[in-house]
Amino acid sequence: MHKQKLIKLIKRILITFLSIALLSLIVFYISRLAPGDPLVSYFGERAQKLTAEERSLALSKLGLDQPIAVQYIRWLQHALQGDFGISYKYKIPVTELISDRIGNTLILGGIGFILIFFGALILGFFCAWHEDKLTDRVICTFGTVLGCIPEFWLSLIFILIFAVTLRVLPSSGAYSIGGGDIADRIRHLIMPLSVVVIDHLWYYSYMVRNKLVSEFRADYVLCARAKGLSKAQIITRHCLRNIMPSYLSIMAVAVPHIIGGTYIVESVFAYPGLGTLIYESARYKDYNLLMLLCIMTGAAVIVCGELAKLINERIDPRLRKSMRFTEDEEVDEL
Amino acid sequence: MSSLRNKIVNKSQSENSVGRKVLLKDGSEPEILFKNKAENKPVVKSRFGRKAPLAAAVVLAIIIAGCIFSDLITTIDPSYMDLSKLDLAPCAGYIFGTDTMGRDIYSMIWYGGRISLFIGIVSALISTLIAVTIGALSGSASDRMDAVIMRITDIILSIPSLPLAIMLQAMMGAANVISLSVVIGATNWMNMAKLIRTEVRQLRDTEYVIAARNMGGGFFYVLFKHLAPNFIPSLMFMIVMSIRSAIASESTLSFLGMGLPLEQISWGSMLSLSEKALMTDSWWIIVIPGAFLAVTLLCFTSLGNSLRGELSKRHSQL
Numbered sequence: 001m002h003k004q005k006l007i008k009l010i011k012r013i014l015i016t017f018l019s020i021a022l023l024s025l026i027v028f029y030i031s032r033l034a035p036g037d038p039l040v041s042y043f044g045e046r047a048q049k050l051t052a053e054e055r056s057l058a059l060s061k062l063g064l065d066q067p068i069a070v071q072y073i074r075w076l077q078h079a080l081q082g083d084f085g086i087s088y089k090y091k092i093p094v095t096e097l098i099s100d101r102i103g104n105t106l107i108l109g110g111i112g113f114i115l116i117f118f119g120a121l122i123l124g125f126f127c128a129w130h131e132d133k134l135t136d137r138v139i140c141t142f143g144t145v146l147g148c149i150p151e152f153w154l155s156l157i158f159i160l161i162f163a164v165t166l167r168v169l170p171s172s173g174a175y176s177i178g179g180g181d182i183a184d185r186i187r188h189l190i191m192p193l194s195v196v197v198i199d200h201l202w203y204y205s206y207m208v209r210n211k212l213v214s215e216f217r218a219d220y221v222l223c224a225r226a227k228g229l230s231k232a233q234i235i236t237r238h239c240l241r242n243i244m245p246s247y248l249s250i251m252a253v254a255v256p257h258i259i260g261g262t263y264i265v266e267s268v269f270a271y272p273g274l275g276t277l278i279y280e281s282a283r284y285k286d287y288n289l290l291m292l293l294c295i296m297t298g299a300a301v302i303v304c305g306e307l308a309k310l311i312n313e314r315i316d317p318r319l320r321k322s323m324r325f326t327e328d329e330e331v332d333e334l
Numbered sequence: 335m336s337s338l339r340n341k342i343v344n345k346s347q348s349e350n351s352v353g354r355k356v357l358l359k360d361g362s363e364p365e366i367l368f369k370n371k372a373e374n375k376p377v378v379k380s381r382f383g384r385k386a387p388l389a390a391a392v393v394l395a396i397i398i399a400g401c402i403f404s405d406l407i408t409t410i411d412p413s414y415m416d417l418s419k420l421d422l423a424p425c426a427g428y429i430f431g432t433d434t435m436g437r438d439i440y441s442m443i444w445y446g447g448r449i450s451l452f453i454g455i456v457s458a459l460i461s462t463l464i465a466v467t468i469g470a471l472s473g474s475a476s477d478r479m480d481a482v483i484m485r486i487t488d489i490i491l492s493i494p495s496l497p498l499a500i501m502l503q504a505m506m507g508a509a510n511v512i513s514l515s516v517v518i519g520a521t522n523w524m525n526m527a528k529l530i531r532t533e534v535r536q537l538r539d540t541e542y543v544i545a546a547r548n549m550g551g552g553f554f555y556v557l558f559k560h561l562a563p564n565f566i567p568s569l570m571f572m573i574v575m576s577i578r579s580a581i582a583s584e585s586t587l588s589f590l591g592m593g594l595p596l597e598q599i600s601w602g603s604m605l606s607l608s609e610k611a612l613m614t615d616s617w618w619i620i621v622i623p624g625a626f627l628a629v630t631l632l633c634f635t636s637l638g639n640s641l642r643g644e645l646s647k648r649h650s651q652l
């Protein structure tokens with residue numbers, strides 16, 4: 001029994017690594033097939049003035065004259081040793097560049113995700129509790145309206161209100177020049193964070209609400225009611241537990257959604273995180289940087305998905321019993 | 335009257351339940367021991383759920399009509415840059431003001447809406463086409479093939495779609511309306527494909543599909559003749575939502591300066607002027623196009639939600 005579990009776990013880990021490798025292959029091919037001159041990002045304006053000989057020398061020095069398959073294998077060899085190459089634009093190792101910025105993104109995205117995760121549960125629970133009453137309907141309408149506003153526009157409106165008109169919050173950056181204490185960081189974090197949360201919160205709350213509401217229609221609820229359990233007891237002990245597995249898998253799917261939103265918000269607020277970096281690198285064909293950013297993002301998502309599956313099997317015995325369960329989770333437009 | 339209503343309600347219930355067949359672990363169908371009494375009662379119409387789509391449909395119709403007939407309702411050429419009237423606040427001649435390049439925002443909104451809606455619809459069509467092909471292929475393939483296709487779909491899904499779209503856009507060279515629609519369509523099909531795959535897997539072992547196969551029906555024949563009519567109702571919701579998200583992606587990409595250029599007027603490219611507008615404190619350049627965008631998105635969302643169908647028609651047991 002123990003052995004079986006171990007084999008299953010190893011298989012899982014192998015599949016995860018295989019997925020990440022495949023992801024890197026896809027990203028590598030897409031980014032290399034793109035036209036546009038990577039030398040421009042390396043040499044800047046001078047790239048146009050290079051002679052043909054200098055060009056080919058530069059290309060072979062950067063390894064860009066080889067076939068894509070060879071380039072990929074070489075990249076993979078280096079990557080496995082922790083060397084992801086240098087950024088053509090910044091001329092420093094990409095790992096260094098990313099490690100400078102990743103903290104900011106983790107703070108923004110991580111806090112945002114946690115707030116959304118628990119906020120959606122609480123708000124969904126609240127709406128389901130007051131199902132079809134005035135409070136529920138008002139929140140539903142209001143939430144749908146808020147959820148329809150694109151992130152970048154909401155950010156602009158926030159800047160317009162709080163930074164330009166009221167002048168209470170800073171409009172860009174993660175800290176002011178010179179200063180960098182906690183209070184300053186928090187002041188810079190308020191607007192981006194609230195945009196990320198506001199824009200995603202309702203989508204998931206509505207899902208929780210709908211799942212709970214359809215759970216209320218199950219026969220076991222009637223049975224529990226007949227046995228004399230109170231409403232709160234039924235919801236927390238039975239309904240909430242039943243929707244938990246599907247909520248977790250939805251939140252795993254939500255990771256790329258929220259990361260994507262964070263990236264957009266970052267670039268509007270000029271917040272020095274991975275988002276601004278990813279757009280810059282795509283624009284200037286900074287291959288090594290783009291590769292690592294996409295792979296990191298994708299890998300985080302894949303790992304979260306596997307983690308959600310693992311947790312689900314822990315908390316839901318039905319999934320544990322059947323070795324191969326059909327994934328019948330609700331697929332929704334994100 | 336009320337008995338007639340009962341029948342209609344019950345009919346719609348049985349139609350709903352066809353899609354989700356409950357099977358026991360050994361694959362047999364569960365025996366229905368008793369039916370809940372509430373199912374036979376007429377359903378109280380939800381006041382909220384019914385009204386919203388009508389209002390949304392009307393507003394959306396107005397916006398679409400305004401965009402189609404923009405020649406008739408505007409008098410100023412949207413691309414004409416009047417250098418003597420830069421950055422004008424809303425006033426009598428220019429009811430929505432002018433932007434930092436001296437163009438009339440009122441005309442730009444209607445002409446730009448054409449492009450935005452066009453991109454939304456075309457890219458939704460493209461992503462539907464890709465999704466139907468891949469979803470049906472995966473759904474009707476062998477278990478192993480299915481697992482591989484779905485794994486790849488999941489991997490593509492794991493890259494946030496905007497960076498992916500930016501990469502693809504870079505591949506296709508300078509952005510224009512068609513290339514942008516293709517890029518957005520190509521990055522937006524994954525969820526739809528998963529839905530279709532699930533539906534096809536449920537349908538493929540039904541007798542009529544097997545019969546059609548045995549009579550020599552090819553893959554696409556079976557797909558469009560037998561499978562598609564079954565999953566189109568549940569797909570409609572996703573198609574409307576993908577129009578919505580395509581419009582949103584277009585505006586985000588253009589706003590970030592990686593979609594349509596400034597000369598090609600769309601709601602997104604109008605908003606890409608907002609950085610300048612923030613400096614001159616001209617709110618109308620940001621608020622008005624964005625409001626049109628948000629209202630359109632809201633209309634599509636509530637239409638989509640009404641297509642998704644009501645939740646369970648049963649009464650709450652609580």
